[in-house]
Amino acid sequence: MADxxxxxxxxxxxxxxxxxxxxxxxxxxxxxxxxxxxxxxxLQRAI
Amino acid sequence: MTSITxxxxxxxxxxxxxxxVGDFVAxxxxxVMFLVVFTALVGMTVVHNAVSPVIAAIALLCIxxxxxxxxxxxxxxxxxxxxxxTRTARRPIPAGRVEAGEALAFGLTLSVGSxxxxxxxxxxxxAALLAFTIFFYAVIYSMxxxxxTPQNIVIGGxxxxxxxxxxxxxxxxxxxxxxxxxxxxxxxxTPPHFWALALVKSGDYARAGVPMLPNVAGPDAxxxxxxxxxxxxxxxxxxxxxxxxxxxxxxxxxxxxxxxxLALAWRVYRVRTGDAAMKSAQQLFGFSILYLFLLFAVLLxxxxxxxxxxxxxxx
Numbered sequence: 001m002a003d004x005x006x007x008x009x010x011x012x013x014x015x016x017x018x019x020x021x022x023x024x025x026x027x028x029x030x031x032x033x034x035x036x037x038x039x040x041x042x043l044q045r046a047i
Numbered sequence: 048m049t050s051i052t053x054x055x056x057x058x059x060x061x062x063x064x065x066x067x068v069g070d071f072v073a074x075x076x077x078x079v080m081f082l083v084v085f086t087a088l089v090g091m092t093v094v095h096n097a098v099s100p101v102i103a104a105i106a107l108l109c110i111x112x113x114x115x116x117x118x119x120x121x122x123x124x125x126x127x128x129x130x131x132x133t134r135t136a137r138r139p140i141p142a143g144r145v146e147a148g149e150a151l152a153f154g155l156t157l158s159v160g161s162x163x164x165x166x167x168x169x170x171x172x173x174a175a176l177l178a179f180t181i182f183f184y185a186v187i188y189s190m191x192x193x194x195x196t197p198q199n200i201v202i203g204g205x206x207x208x209x210x211x212x213x214x215x216x217x218x219x220x221x222x223x224x225x226x227x228x229x230x231x232x233x234x235x236x237t238p239p240h241f242w243a244l245a246l247v248k249s250g251d252y253a254r255a256g257v258p259m260l261p262n263v264a265g266p267d268a269x270x271x272x273x274x275x276x277x278x279x280x281x282x283x284x285x286x287x288x289x290x291x292x293x294x295x296x297x298x299x300x301x302x303x304x305x306x307x308x309l310a311l312a313w314r315v316y317r318v319r320t321g322d323a324a325m326k327s328a329q330q331l332f333g334f335s336i337l338y339l340f341l342l343f344a345v346l347l348x349x350x351x352x353x354x355x356x357x358x359x360x361x362x
Contacts, residue, residue: 011067018068036101
């Protein structure tokens, strides 16, 4: 891959961080959604 | 004969996107997104909310992302005409900061994601309505109506008017008269609002080949249409008070600001030449934003603060 300038590297890094944050947000969203939809019962199951 | 380096080097360069995070945020049309979230929030608060605040917040997020996604799809499709209009030439795609394919993938991913999450979080009626809203804005309005008929923003306005109905469906599982009235207000508000802008920016639209009403039917016919739509809009704007989901404060604000809309629309109709004509169109455009904001803000405040004081006469 062609060498990126420091500015391009900085932009790519900030985009990567934004994608990571969006994915983490999605994980949190589905966790919260599951708890909100199913309530505490989600934890009460046979081991 | 081309070497392997020659073959791959340009492709690698082309694949590198110079876009910043802010450019992708701009693809979502944040100001439109704010309006979508705001009207959807009001759509939620004026009805009997049957879901938890957490679910309602997730629904609002999905509606916001879906609205943003349709904005990205619109920018992807309109990149050619955006490039020739001064108002839109600095958008990420015509400015060369985001590739068209990236915007398309971004818009499609967010569209599908927002619809699925809304369906899982609330119900599939709301999800179907959100999908329809995105489809209506991206395909019916952007791809079809915008470049083919001067009635583009009349019919296309339905897409911008749907968020309160999506929100209503999300928190109640059905559709009520309240969100239908909110739909009607935004739907009737859209033509005077955008035609006032089109009167000022008619050169821009003509250059881009977009058949806005002033370019096709002429400024005078547009002024008449603005006046007629405003005549219908203002009584519909008072309907929430008549139907009882807007209180006394809403009744006063909707009547007073409605009279302001009528006065400005009448001036646009009467003053047809020179700088005064441009100025009155600009004033109507600016005031129309304030008008819609006021109506929805008062409804929100009355619902949130429990200030909905039913009018004795109107019940």
